[in-house]
Each structure stands twice: as C-alpha cells, then as structure tokens.
Amino acid sequence: MSDSSAVHGAVAEVHPHEHPSYQRHHFETIEQQFDTTNFAMWLFLLTEIMFFGGLFTAYLIMRNWYYPAFVEASHQLNVGWGTANTAVLITSSFTMAMGVWNAELRRKGGLVLCLVLTFILGLAFLGIKTIEYHEKWEKYHIPGIRYSESAFLNPASDPEVHKSYPDDKPLAPDMAAHTEMYFFLYFAMTGMHALHMIIGIAILGFMIFRARAGAYTTGHVTFVENFGLYWHFVDIIWIFLFPLLYLISRHQ
Amino acid sequence: MSAPTIVSLPDQSTARIPKVNFLTKENGLLSWLLTGDHKRIATLYLISITFFFFIGGALAGLIRLELLTPQTDLMAADTYNKVFTMHGVIMVFFFLVPSVPATIGNFVIPLMVGAKDLALPKINLLSWYLYVIAGCMAIYTMAAGGVDTGWTFTTPLSTHYLNTHVISTGLAIFVAGFSSIFTGLNFIVTIHKMRCPGMTWFRLPLFVWSNYAASILMVLGTPVLAITLVLVVLERTVGIGVFDPAKGGDPLLFQHLFWFYSHPAVYIMILPGMGVISEVVSTFSRKRVFGYTAVAFSSVAIAVFGFFVWAHHMFIMGISNYAALVFSLLTMLVAVPSAIKIFNWAFTLYKGSITFETPMLYAFGFMGLFTIGGMTGVFLGSTGTDIHLTETYFIVAHFHFVMVGGMLMAFLSGIHFWWPKWTGRMYPEKISQLAAVVTFIGFNFTFFPQFILGTLGMPRRYAAYPPEFQVLNVFSTAGASILGVGYLLPILYLTWSLKYGAIAGNNPWQATGLEWQIQSPPLTENFPAIPIMDHEAYDYEWLEHEQQKEVASVG
Amino acid sequence: MSEQARHENENHEHHIVSPIIYLAVGAALLFGTGLTVAVSYIDLGVFNPIIALGIAVVKATLVVLFFMHVKYSTKLTKLTVLAGIFVFLALIGMTLADYISRAWGRW
Numbered sequence: 001m002s003d004s005s006a007v008h009g010a011v012a013e014v015h016p017h018e019h020p021s022y023q024r025h026h027f028e029t030i031e032q033q034f035d036t037t038n039f040a041m042w043l044f045l046l047t048e049i050m051f052f053g054g055l056f057t058a059y060l061i062m063r064n065w066y067y068p069a070f071v072e073a074s075h076q077l078n079v080g081w082g083t084a085n086t087a088v089l090i091t092s093s094f095t096m097a098m099g100v101w102n103a104e105l106r107r108k109g110g111l112v113l114c115l116v117l118t119f120i121l122g123l124a125f126l127g128i129k130t131i132e133y134h135e136k137w138e139k140y141h142i143p144g145i146r147y148s149e150s151a152f153l154n155p156a157s158d159p160e161v162h163k164s165y166p167d168d169k170p171l172a173p174d175m176a177a178h179t180e181m182y183f184f185l186y187f188a189m190t191g192m193h194a195l196h197m198i199i200g201i202a203i204l205g206f207m208i209f210r211a212r213a214g215a216y217t218t219g220h221v222t223f224v225e226n227f228g229l230y231w232h233f234v235d236i237i238w239i240f241l242f243p244l245l246y247l248i249s250r251h252q
Numbered sequence: 253m254s255a256p257t258i259v260s261l262p263d264q265s266t267a268r269i270p271k272v273n274f275l276t277k278e279n280g281l282l283s284w285l286l287t288g289d290h291k292r293i294a295t296l297y298l299i300s301i302t303f304f305f306f307i308g309g310a311l312a313g314l315i316r317l318e319l320l321t322p323q324t325d326l327m328a329a330d331t332y333n334k335v336f337t338m339h340g341v342i343m344v345f346f347f348l349v350p351s352v353p354a355t356i357g358n359f360v361i362p363l364m365v366g367a368k369d370l371a372l373p374k375i376n377l378l379s380w381y382l383y384v385i386a387g388c389m390a391i392y393t394m395a396a397g398g399v400d401t402g403w404t405f406t407t408p409l410s411t412h413y414l415n416t417h418v419i420s421t422g423l424a425i426f427v428a429g430f431s432s433i434f435t436g437l438n439f440i441v442t443i444h445k446m447r448c449p450g451m452t453w454f455r456l457p458l459f460v461w462s463n464y465a466a467s468i469l470m471v472l473g474t475p476v477l478a479i480t481l482v483l484v485v486l487e488r489t490v491g492i493g494v495f496d497p498a499k500g501g502d503p504l505l506f507q508h509l510f511w512f513y514s515h516p517a518v519y520i521m522i523l524p525g526m527g528v529i530s531e532v533v534s535t536f537s538r539k540r541v542f543g544y545t546a547v548a549f550s551s552v553a554i555a556v557f558g559f560f561v562w563a564h565h566m567f568i569m570g571i572s573n574y575a576a577l578v579f580s581l582l583t584m585l586v587a588v589p590s591a592i593k594i595f596n597w598a599f600t601l602y603k604g605s606i607t608f609e610t611p612m613l614y615a616f617g618f619m620g621l622f623t624i625g626g627m628t629g630v631f632l633g634s635t636g637t638d639i640h641l642t643e644t645y646f647i648v649a650h651f652h653f654v655m656v657g658g659m660l661m662a663f664l665s666g667i668h669f670w671w672p673k674w675t676g677r678m679y680p681e682k683i684s685q686l687a688a689v690v691t692f693i694g695f696n697f698t699f700f701p702q703f704i705l706g707t708l709g710m711p712r713r714y715a716a717y718p719p720e721f722q723v724l725n726v727f728s729t730a731g732a733s734i735l736g737v738g739y740l741l742p743i744l745y746l747t748w749s750l751k752y753g754a755i756a757g758n759n760p761w762q763a764t765g766l767e768w769q770i771q772s773p774p775l776t777e778n779f780p781a782i783p784i785m786d787h788e789a790y791d792y793e794w795l796e797h798e799q800q801k802e803v804a805s806v807g
Numbered sequence: 808m809s810e811q812a813r814h815e816n817e818n819h820e821h822h823i824v825s826p827i828i829y830l831a832v833g834a835a836l837l838f839g840t841g842l843t844v845a846v847s848y849i850d851l852g853v854f855n856p857i858i859a860l861g862i863a864v865v866k867a868t869l870v871v872l873f874f875m876h877v878k879y880s881t882k883l884t885k886l887t888v889l890a891g892i893f894v895f896l897a898l899i900g901m902t903l904a905d906y907i908s909r910a911w912g913r914w
Contacts, residue, residue, distance in 0.1 A: 026369035026446075028782065035881075036371045036445040042884060043437045046891035047475040053895045054479035054509050057902050058494055061505060064906065079844060086840045094833035097824075097874045104823045144490035178500045184492035188483075225876075232874045236867045242840075243859035247847040251855060444883060472894045508902045559897055563905065575905035 022220045034222055041226040045233045048196075052237055055192065059185045059244065066178035068171060072152050073182035074249040075165045076141060078132065082246040085128045086238065092121035093235040100228045103221040108214055111224070115208045118231070122201040129194055136183070143184040152176040167252060189241055196234050203227060258538065258607050260762050261678065267755035269676040273773040288373030289776050293380050294359035295674075297350060298667075300383060302743070304346040304390075311339035313736060316698075316729040322722050324715040332715035333400035334416070338393075340403025341421060345428045346387055348659055349517060352524035353470075354379070354435050356666045357463045359674060361439060363767035363774065364457050366448025366783045371441040375434050382431035389424035393417045402713060404514070407495035407506040411487040419488055422481040429474045429481075432520070436470025439463050448766075450785035454548070457765055457789050458541055461548040462527025465555035469516040469523075473559070477513035480506065504570050511562040519558040521655060522622075523551055525662030526593055529615050532665050533597045535763040536612035537604025540790030543596045550589035550596075557586040567638045576635050583633030590626055594619060609761075610681060613688040614665035621657025621695065625650055628703065643713075646706025652699045661691070664742065671746065672760045676772045677753030683745050691738030697731025764795050822879040832873045839866045 020030050027033040063070045099114030139158075140148035151158040153176050155168040162168065171179070207227065210216065216224045261267070274291045284292055314335050318326040327335065362370055370376050393399060399421045401410040410418050443464050447456070483494060484506065493499025495506045534541045541547055563571055563579040571579075597619060606612070628650040631637050641647065672678050701724040706712075710721045717725070759768040766783055767774075787794040843862040847855060872878040877888055 024373075025777075026367065026371075026373065032445060036441055038880075039445060039883065039887070040372055040375075040437060040441045042887045043440055043471055046887065046894075047433055047437075047471055049475075049891045049895050050472055050898070051475035051479050053898045054476050054483070057509065057899050058483070058505060060899065060903060061502065061906050062494070064903075065502075066500060079847070083840060083844050087837060090833060090836045090840065093836075093870060093874050094829055097829045097833075098826060101823065101826055101829070144492055174500075181493060181500060184486075184490070184494065188486065229875055232870050235874075236870050239866045239870070240860075240863050243843055243847075243856075243863050247843060247859045248856035250847050251850040251852070468890075472891070476898065504905075505902075508905065512898055512902075559894060560901065563901075571905045572908040572911065574908040574911060575901075578901075578904070 020219065022218075037222050037226060038229075041229050045229060048233060048237075052189075052192065055185070055189050056240075056244075059189065062178075062181050062185060063249075066175065066181060068252075069152070069175050069178035070182045071249040071252060072155070072165075072168050072171060073179040073186075074245060075161050075168060076136075076139070076151065076158075077186070077246050078135070079246055079250075081128050081132050082242055085125050086242050088121050088125045088128065089235050089238050092118045092125070093232050095121065096228050096231045100221065100225050103211075103216045103224045106217040106219065108211065108217040111217060112208060112211045115204060115211055119201060119204045119208060122197055122204065126194060126197060126201070129190065133187075136187075141183050143180040143187065147180050147183070149173075149176040149179060152179045165250075186245055189245070193234065193237050193241060196237070200227075200231055200234055203230075256607050257609060257681075258536065258605075258762050259609065259678070259681075259760050260757075261754055261760055262757035264754055267757060269755060270771045270773070270775075272775065273676070273771065274776045275773055277776045286377070288369065288377060290358050290362050290370045290373065290376055291674075291774060291776075293373075293376050294355050294357075296380050297354040297358060297383070300380070300387065301347050301350055301355060304342050304387060305739075307394075308339055308342040308347055309736065309739060311335050311342070313732065315339060316732040318715055319717070319725045320722075320729050322717050322719045327715070329715045330400060333402070333713070334398035336713060337400050337402050338390075338398055341399075341425065342390060343655075344403055344517070344521075345425050346383075346390060348521040348655060349428075349432055350383060350435070351521070351659070351663045352528060352666060353439065353463055353466060353520075354383070354431075356528065356663075356670055357439065357459075357524055358435070360670060360767055361442060361460060361463060362446070363770070363778055364460050364765060365443060365446055366451050366766050366779065366785060367442060367446035368777045368779065368782070370438045371446050372438050376438055379431045379434040379438070382427050382434070386424045386426075386428035386431060389420055389427065393420045393424060396420070404510065405481075405484060405506075407484070407487070407503040408497065411484055411495050411506075419485050422485050426478050426481045429478050432470050433474045436467035436474075436520075439467040440471065443467075448783050448785055452785075454545065455785055455787075455789050456548075457527075458530035458544065458547050458551075459524075459527035462523045462530070462551045465551040466520045466523040468552075468555050469520045469558060473513045473516035473520070476509055477517075480509040480513070483509070504566065507566050507569055508563070511565045512559075515562040515565065516555075516558045518651075518654070519554050521659050522662075523554060525618070525659040525666075526551070526590075528662045528666035528669070529597060529618050530593075531763075531765070532611045532615040532669050533600050534790045535669070535761050536609060536615070537601050537606050538792055539600055539604035540788075540792065541596060542599035542602075543592075544789065546592055547596050550592040553589040554586065557582065557589065561586050561633075564633050564638070567635050568642055580633055580635045584630065587626060587630050587633070590622075594623055594626075608685070609668075610679070610684040610688055611665045611669040613685055613692075614661045614668065617688065617692045617695075618658055618661045618665065621653050621661065621692075625653025625655075625658055628653065641706055643711055644706035645702040645710045645712055648712050649699050649702035649706055652702070657695050657699070664688070664691070667742070667746075669761070670767075671749070672756030673767055673772045673774070675750055675753070676756055677749050678756045678760060679742075679749045679753060680745050683741065687738050687741035687745070690734060690741070694731050694734030694736070694738050698728050698735050699731070701725070701727045701731075762795065762799075764790050764792060769798075822876070824873065824876060824879065828873055832869050835869060836866050839869075 023030045023033055027036065095114045095117040099111050099118060102110035102114055136142055137146065139151065140146050151161065152171045153173065154170055155162050207224065274289055284296065287293060318324070318332055324332065358370070358376065362368065396417055399416045399418055401414060401416070401418060405418065405422070443460055486492060487495050494501040495503050497503060530541050530547060561579055561583045563575055564583045567576050628646070632641055632647065632650060668679060668684060705721055705724050708721065710717055756772050758771055761768070770779060839862050843859050846858055851858065871888060877884055
C-alpha cells in the first residue's frame, strides 16, 4: 500500500496514517467504509422485505377468502420439485457463506470455487423453476393467458394429482374460477423471487470474473459480504414461499 | 426606519466569492452529470424539481380556471380529470416528496454532521438519474394523453374502467419511488455512520433528526407503493382480478397497500419541512430550540405512528367498523407529536430576539397554516365527521393547507435560508419579503374558501358543480392568481441574485451549525479538516465566543 | 482524530465465522426442510400452517443470525433487522385485521 500516499497527496496531509487504496475519499477509516456499506445493504434489504410484503398480504387475504380454491390449486404444485429447490437454495446459501469466509481469509481459489458453486446452484434453482413453469404451461394453468379450470371442476380429469389428493372434491364453478387467483399469486411471488435470483446470478457471474482477478482477496471483502447478504435474503424469501405455496394447504 | 435585522454581511467593496468552491472546482457538462458531490447533485435536483413544480403549478392554474364557472366550459370533464390527476401526481411525487430532502437535505446534511460527503455518493447520483427518468416518463404520459384516475389510482376505476395511460404513469412513479428510497437510504447511513468526532446524536441540528425520521419512512414505506403499482400494471395487462370484484378480488386491497405508503408519504413530505422550521425559528429568534429532545423524539414518533394510521383514508370505502375505530384512535395519537413541535417552536420564540427576514416570514406562515391544516386533519380523523367531509373540498383544503401552506412555505423558507450558503450571494430582502406576504395572502384566499365549500358539500374532483358554490370558487381562483405571482417572484429574484446579489460571506445569519462556519459556497470537500464538535446544537454563546475570537485575531 | 474514529469504529470485531458453524447451520436448515415436508404429509388440521410457518421462522432466523452474521454484528444491525420485521408484520397484521373483522358484522 505504499502508493497510497503518492496517489492521495493532499489527503495524506490531513490523514497521516496510510489507508488502503480501495478506501473512498469521504471515509476516514476503512472500518467506517465497511460499516457504512454493510449498513446500507441491510437498509436495502429492508426495502426488499416491504416489497415482498405487499404480495404476502395479498396472498394471505385471498387464501382466507377462497380457501377451497386455494387448497385445490396448491395441489397442482409438485412438492418434490419444491423440496429440491429449497435444498438447492439452502446449499447455495451455504456455499455463499463459505465464499465470504474464503474472501475474509484471502483464499482466492476457495472463493472462486464457492462462487462458482453458488452460481451453478442458482442456475439449478432456475432450471427446476423452468420445469415447474413449463408444467403449468402444459396443463393450462397460466392465469390470464392460458387457463383452464377443468382440473378443479373435475379433479378426476387430472389423474396424476388426483392420485396424490384423492379427497379433492369438484369445486363449484364460481369457486373454481378463483383458482386462477391462486396461480396469479403463485406466479407473481415466485416470479418476483426468480427475478431477484436472476439478478443475483448475473452479479455472481460478474463477481466470478473479478474474484479470479484477485479483486476480493486483498482484504476488501465488502462486495462479497454485501452480495452474500442479498443472496441469503433471497433464500429467506423462498424459505417462506415454499411452505406458504406448497405445504400448508395439503390437507383440506 | 429600517427593521432590526441580524444579517451580517462582509464589506461589499472588498468581499469576493471564494475562487475555489464546489461550483468552480470542475467545469464542463460531464463534471456535473457524473458528479459524486452531494452539493452538485442537490443543485441538479433543485433545477429539476423547480421545473416540475411549474408544470404542476400550470396544471393547478388550469384547474382553477375551469372552476371559475359551474359548467364544464373550459375543458371536457375527462380532460379536467386528467388535469387534476397530473397535478396531483406531479406535485406529490415529483415535487413534494423530493423537495426538501433531495435539495436542501442533500446539500446541507453532510455539512451539518461534519462529513465530506454523503455515505454513498454514487447512489446519490443514481437517485437523481432515476428521478429524471421518472420525470421523462411522466412527461411522456402527459404528451401521450395523460391519465385521469386521480393521483390515488383507486381501483377498480384505474384497472378496469379507463383507457388512459395508467401503466406508464404507474411505472413513472415506480421509478421515482426508487429515487426516493435511495435518497432516504443514503441519509440514514450518513447520519448513523458519518458524524464527525464529538457529534453525538443530541448535538445534531434538528433538521437532521427530521430528515432521519422522513428517511425511515422513505425506506420502509415506498417499496409497498412499488409493489402496489406492479400489481396495478399486472392487473391491467394480464387481467388477473386481484382488485376486480367481478373476479373475486378486492378493490380495497389496493387501497390498503396504496395508503400504507401514501400516508407515511405525507409525513415524508412534511417532516423535512419541519426540520427547516426548527433551524429558521432558532436562528431568527437567536435562541436555542425549546425542548430539543422533545422535538427530536417527536420527529421519530411521527415516523413510527405514521405507519399505523393509513386506513383513515378509507373510512367510507368499506373497511370494517372495528378497523375504522382503531385507525381513528391511532390518527388522534399521531397528531400529538406534530402539535408538540408547534408548541416547542412557539416557546422558542418566547423571549427570543425575533427578526423578520424572509425565511422567518415563511416560517411564521408555516406555523399558522400548518396548525390550521393539522387541526382540520383531526376533524377528518374522527370517523363521524369524516363521513360528511371526505371526498369534498374540505379534504382538498386540508391537504393544501398542510402541504402548500405548510410544506411549500417551509421549502421556500429553507431555500432562502440556505441560499447564501449555496450560492455565496444574498437574495434581495425587500422583494422577497413582499413575495412571502403575497404568497401568504394568495394562499389564504385560494384555500380557505375551500374549507367552506367542503362543509357545504361541494365534492372534489368535479369539473361541474351546483351554481350556489360559484362565489367561493371565484374567490379561490382569484386567490390562486395572487398565489401564482407569489411563486413566480422568487424564481425571478433568486435568478437575479446569482449575478447581482450581495456577497454573503460565511455566516450572514450569524447562525450556529457547522455549515455556517465554512465558506459560501462551500469547497467540494466541505471542510478543510474534519471538524470536532465540542458544543451543543444552537449554542449561541459558543457562536459569540467564536466571533470574538475572530475579531481578536485580526492584525 | 483518526485514532478516535478508529476506536469508535472498532467497537465490533470483524468476527470471522468458522465453517463448522456454517456447516452445522446448513445441515440444520436441510433437516428443517425435510421435517417441514414430512409433517405436511400428516393431517394436523389447523396446526399444519402453524407448524410449517414456525419451522420457516426458525430456518430464517438461523440464516439471519449465522449466514448473514447478525449474531456477530453491531446492535445497530440487529435493530435494523427487527425494525424491518416489525413494519412488515404491521403491514400484514393490520391489513388482515380489517379483513377478518369485516365478518364480525356492524357492531
């Protein structure tokens, strides 16, 4: 860090101590910079909590109003894929946390490996989501665009689901119409979540390049740490989406 | 016979604007468009919001012109709907919400906490760009034919019954919302993490406390507006029915989500203005603010309570009686911290050495008009009276009293107060005092009749009205033309002052506060050395001591 | 001045969490996932949603405390997290309160 006093000529008079080259001029110490950006990231996550909050509110209200429709519609979701996705995302949170640890210990190889694993797991999550969405498309469960209530007016017409949920009764036509609301909220919530995953994966791709160039293993772990916060937050959203959409309505 | 004044300017024959300051440090368009300097960003914001203020103001002029006569003769009813909608959208989202925080707040908060810049300068610049993008989208919407849902986008009208540009307006507000979020986020982080040594929380100027409280609201409330707008856009495009009764949705769900932000939004708008008033009242009574702790905590209390009262906008919309009861009670509670502030300012004035420079005139206007507006808010918070008064001109008068009589006056007070610091020049005092008085008179003529119209039963958002309401409407429009003059004058003389105003020097108001101890305009890095705060806020003895030291050290 | 700032800012140690903890938390999360899926197959009536959300809250808490380092963070960070959760619950709670109380009739 011997170049810092040459680069920050005038500032060095005011700050006789050396500071790392990645410290911005308006911060007094690198700890202040780290604390500040960390706090800023947490505040951003608060905005994300409130952003998803609106969707959770809508879901809880509509489920309360149209309980039979929501129960039967949720039976169309494959618990196996949902569980697999949850496991994938939890593992990716683990690899992300390990990535931060590697960055803190300045282990470039470990960091890159962890970031790559997180990246792959993220893609795996999206892949499984694609399979699930495709299945919805095939079965005409895309609200507003390609929707059929036949599976709810007559559960026997959908043998796969009917086998897992033999107690599902045919819904009255007006209640069956509300199953579309369920799928709208399903796609809105998982879609918004998937959008956040896509953004995260894109940033991960960028980070892998920078990590390989050694950008995060010089002691400047802020970016990795703060991105880790974002990634864990997206995981937490899914931790709640999974039971709410897939699990709580399995029985009448 | 000149009125007493605390203005203390340097000798004009020898005074010069400091050669090196944030305005002259770098030149060229890119140095402005890619700046990280909070003061330059504040200047960019000031220009942008002034632009939108005048568009919103022109729309207000059109509204008042139409309402001169009971018939819809100036414009078709549909057009009138578009005019008041765009007036509301622009004034709320593109003027009031960013007004004090993004201009004065951006400029002054780092100076007040003793920092070189805000915590996140690039996010600050991003915030301005988002504002500009949102503004362009709003202008596009107007050019493409406008939207006529009312600024509150009430469903199912906005989702199912109109063919106007709801989606583009919704997206414009979405983007503007993120501009607001990033400003608030920046302020919270700066105030927590960038205070200079010795600057404890209770030595901060009250302007900082107010902006801190408003920033909490921005960060936690605005995202809910964002998701609400997304749902409206999805409802209009895909047609799901979450707000459509015919498909089993609930229009009230929209309103719950919308007002969950929009009520805190009114506190986002007023709190920074209250912060300005604290600074101005203290400076122009030469007295520390009475009950500093109470004012500081009341700002935070307004922010916290402000989250729990939103359904008072929905009393007649179909919420349950029990919910109405709870929200009404909480609304009564939220009035208390605001009243505490008014009391504290009044006690600050008591036995102070009051002078009547322009910022103080606007502050007096604020205190009177905000009190009236706030009290009428309490009438509206009581469900019984609200049933009669809601959706009438009483509501229109109420929110214009608090927003225009309150917030806009506070904004103008702040602009005049910090103008010397910002530009290094004083505005012309006499004409600005005249403008303040003209504004006050015009405001009262415009909006006081509207309280009467409301109690008499004239509904809001109507282009045509029963003829018996015409006299009061004509009064109101006459007042609006006076008000318009009052708002045009500052543009003219403030622009004039940029070239011909008296040189202000460091501390023309002899105010306490770190921002007044540095040059005007400030250096890009604000302070040559990071200050150490060793005295309380509003410490006029300390200031006197400093001034004596200055005199003693010459020669 | 710089010394002062450094002392103020080094109030919290930049604690490096050990991979053992991460492993343990990760395992607990996966176990929790399996548990919540298994319990969902049993019909417990009204307790199904309660248990499922309860397990989700525990999992989320583990992620927040350990993966996101909140357990080792400043009081400010902890307060920030709590503030977010509080306002989130206020939104959902008070809105739902309106919807649920509509069924109670008009007084």
